[in-house]
Amino acid sequence: MYKIISDGSCDMPKKLAEKRNITIVPFYVTKDEKTYLKEGVEITKTEFYQWMVDNPAKYPRSSTPSAQDFLDAFAAACEAGEDVLCICITKKFSSSFDVATAAKLMIEDTYPDRRIEIINSGMDTVLQALFTLEAAKMRDKGYSLDECLAGLERIKPSGRIFFTVGSIGYLAHGGRIGKLVGLADSILKIRPIITLKEGEIFPSGISRARNKSLEQVEKLITKYVSENFKSADEYEIVVGYGHDLAEALEFRRAVEALLLKLGHEKHLECFHIGAVICVHTGPYPLGVGIIRKA
DSSP, X not given: OEEEEEEGGGOOOXXXXXXXXXXXXXXXXXXXXXXXXXXXTTBOHHHHHHHHHHOTTOOOEEEOOOHHHHXXXXXXXXXXTOEEEEEEOOTTTOSHHHHHHHHHHXXXXXXXXXXXXXXXXXXXXXXXXXXXXXXXXHHHTTOOHHHHHHHHHHHGGGOEEEEEOSOSHXXXXXXXXXXXXXXXXXXXXXXXXXXXXXXXXXXXXXXXSHHHHHHHHHHHHHHHHHHHOSSGGGEEEEEEEOSOHHHHHHHHHHHHHHHXXXXXXXXXXXXXXXXXXXXXXXXXXXXXXXXXXX
């Protein structure tokens, strides 16, 4: 048996993580760069989003879990006689993988009979959650740790996030624009449409209106699904949203209708995107994560 652990970037609902026997190691967030709060423990996502909405001129920051945080999670599993599979946010966005690796080096001599595997998922937020859930499904069906690792490697290239944001300002301030830098200027109030794949973000369009940007996201979803999956049974898909749940529910209905036109009947869950991502996107990210089933 092995314990599945993920860092808090995965934005998996707490009850779902508990149900699937997944340990989440939270990130930290700060409003003033002085006091860091553990997300989901010392501050909720809802509280943090409301603060962002109330303070639009301020740019909060996030910080990775500490080596001690990972060490505590690893030790708990090892003490229970379990090996460890730890799934971390893409290395291109965070040092979480490196911190988890450092924790592994600190603890492995204490538990020489236990195995600790750490994965750079190449993903984040709701896509990382789907990836982690696929690992849990394989474990619960009796796959060995090596078989689970191989299954995750097979599906990793299929992972995508298609999303838009309220404005480009947070992406610019946080240095997450990358290839988007020449795409738009915040003065124009342009909303970028973004694809995440292979651990980094790519521009997929622009729009000045929120409804138009969401329509472009829907087109990207339809195109990707129709070109890569023959049936609804081949993939998992989930909506990721920020401050506006009502908008997310409306968007979910639209995506479900689009998938139904392809002959894919799906009920989509809505996962609340956390502080790790929203400090770079602002309070209004909205889109989907999608990945092939293992």
